[in-house]
Amino acid sequence: MxxxxxSGITKSFGGVTANKGISIEVGEGELVGIIGPNGAGKSTLFECISGFYTPDAGEVKLDGKRITGLAPDVVCRAGIARTFQKLRPFQGMTVLENVMVGALTRTKDVKHxxxxxxEWLSRVGLDExxxxxxxxxxxxxxxRLELARALxxxxxxxxxxxxxxxxxxRTIPGLVQLVRDLHGRGVTLLVIEHNMRVITAVAQRIVALYLGEVIADGAPQEVARDRRVVEAYLGQAYVQ
Amino acid sequence: MKRYLPAIAYFVVAGLAPLVVKDAFFLDALVLILIWGAAAAAWNIAGGYAGQVSLGHSAFFGLGAYAAALAVTRWGLSPWTGILIGAGIAAFTGMVIGFLSNRLKGPYFVIATIALSQVLLIAASRLKGLTSGSEGIPVPFRPGFWTLGIADKSVWVWIVLVLAILVYLVQVYLERSRRGFQLAAVREDEDAARSLGVPALHLKVAAIAVSAAFTAVCGALWAQYIGFVDPAYVFSVDISIKFALASMIGGVGTALGPFLGAALVTTLETTLRAQFGGVGAQFIGTYLILYGIALIVIVRYAPRGLVGWIGERWGRREAKPA
Incomplete structure (x- = not known):
């Protein structure tokens, strides 16, 4: 399981349907990539999963338990963490305090x-x-800080x-390595990524979105060659 | 421990002062400094630590003042019971306002708080049967500790000192505890905090309720000390501004800041009243001009308040905004 x-996530904003019946399965320990051009609905999907948006239809289940429509903090405590595309560190707090906020969700003890x-900061290479x-x-x-905080x-x-x-x-390889390490440690990851080279290198499976719908779901190489994916990214002219 | 030395010094000096100085004018100023300091610190719990800036905290101050006064005059209760009733009502009102803060952010929240205090002002002025309206309620002096009929101002200093220390400790809790860290995260970025599992709304509501309850206790003790409550003063925007201003001058989001700010503001006001009382009564209002100037100077030269400014001079790390 x-x-x-x-399954079937649909979310509209006025006349725009950002997600149309999107279904994705992510197995324990899997690293799944989500690609798609701007406006494909990637971020909207993340907002729906993490509880910031309530989908108009469809449901999200974590380990068989329905979490659709729960508040973001409840979703996080249930076991789904996220980072933001537009980074949102707590600016006025120290790096350590930023990560402590994450840790305090699981422990009541400030010292702990x-x-x-x-520990997390040293794992992501921010010790100093x-x-x-x-x-x-x-x-x-x-x-790296957002990663540590979420982890x-x-x-x-x-x-x-x-x-x-x-x-x-120059910074990309280090971050990619970090994601690989996390995956190696058994963390289940769902990753939105624009950089095709990066995502085909790290993901076990890729889901391609276009105009709010899933247009491909499969092994990275397959998806990268998929006619509809190439078309969505580059336009009809590039499809052989 | 070292970082708490200035605060310990502040409270020790305040506590010992009545043993050394017997001058009534000085002791009166000290009682007010401590009451306004505690009120500013209570404001700081919501406005500083939780980031929910209010300019309507006089609502809670007034609720406390009236609860204590009415408890004594109408219901024949001990003023201490009145203080608890006031704190309870204020905490409940604070919770309602706290839930509103989820929808009303920044300036809209500020306006909602001002509106609350003004609604209560009008209600207290019109409900003549209960509150005697704008005539106000004189609080009778019945000698004794349980009736708070205390003529010796030194005892008053110690009573309000206990309150001040309590509010100070709540702030220290907010700097060191799990809930404090979480609240700081909410203040910095509510959505990011929620994504990390922080129950943002609950924390904000709780912070505003606690802030409101302590503000009400300040109002209740103030009413018992002064011996008179009238709606135009206890529900005024003036004193709401005083709480916020004292915090800002002293250092928003610092535990000692509001007490320093209140000491400065109250001294200024008391001195002006003494200087211009009687003959130059029309000049008493000058303190408003001085408030304005003080605020401009602080925002321009010491945006993190006196505590931040002193901290920078001494190059200490604890002066960082908490």
Missing amino acids: SLLSV AREVAR KVDTFARTLSTGQRK ATEPRVLLLDEVTGGVDQ
Whole structure:
């Protein structure tokens, strides 16, 4: 049985239907990529899963339990953590305190949360930044901070929105390696990614969205060659 | 421990002062400094730590003042019972306002709080049967601790000092505890906090309710100390601004800041009243101009308040905004 099961999610904003009956299954320990051009409905889907939007139809199940329509904090405590495409560190708090907020969802003990936060920060390679304010971090470091913060909530499924978006080329390999490590550790991941090279390299399976619908779901190489996917990304002219 | 030394010094000096100084004018100022300090600190729980800026906290102050006054004059209860009733009503009202904060953000929340205090002002002025309207209620002086009929101002200093320390400790709790960290996260970015499992709405509602309850206790003790309650003062925007201003001058989101700010603001006001009382009564209002100037200077030169400013001078890390 899949750990995260999304079925028939539909979400409209006025006349625009951002998600039309999207269904995705993610198994325990799987790393599934979500691709699609701008406006395909990737982020809307994440908002629906994480509880920030309530879908008009369809349901989200975590380990068989329905979590559709629950508030974001309840969804997180149920075991789904997320990062934001537009990074949102707690600017006025230190890097350590940022991650402690995540850890405090699972422990009541501030001291223990501090230790847990330190551990996660060293895993994502931010040991030296522990006591600096989050606002002083570079974009790449902020991505790492968001990861650590989300991981500290001990999610069963982690939703990553654009791991490599907005960071410079040299920073990408490190972040990709980090995602690989997490996967290696058994974390179940659902990853939105624009960079095709990155996502085909790390994902076990890729789901392609276009105009709110799933147009392909399969092994990375298959999906990358799929006629409809190429068409959606590059236009009809490139389809052989 | 070291970071709490300034606060310990502040409260110890306040507590010992009545043993050394017997001057009634000074003791009166000290009682007011501590009451306004506690009220500013109570405001800081919502406005500073939870980031829910209110300019209507006089609503809670007034509810406390009236609850205590009515308990004594109409219902024949001990003022202490009145204080508890006031705190309970204020906490409930704070919860309602707290739930509104989910929909009303920033300036809209501020306006809602002002509206609340003004609605109560009108209600207290019109419900003549209960509150005697704008004539106000004189609180009778019945000697004794349980009736709060205390002539010795030193005792008043100690009573309000206990309250001040209590509110201070609540703030320290908010700087060190799990709930405090979570609340700080909500203040920084509510959605991000919620995505990390923080029950943002509950925390905000709780913070505003606690803030309201302590503000009501301040109002109740103030009413018993002054011996008179009238709607135009206890529900005024003036004192709402005073709470916020004292916090901002001292340092929003710092535990000691509101007490320092209140000391400054109250001293200023008391001095002006003493200077211009009688002959130059029309100049008493100058304190409003000075409030304005003080606020401009603070925002321009010490945006993190006195605590932040002093911290920077001494190069200490604890001066960071909590």
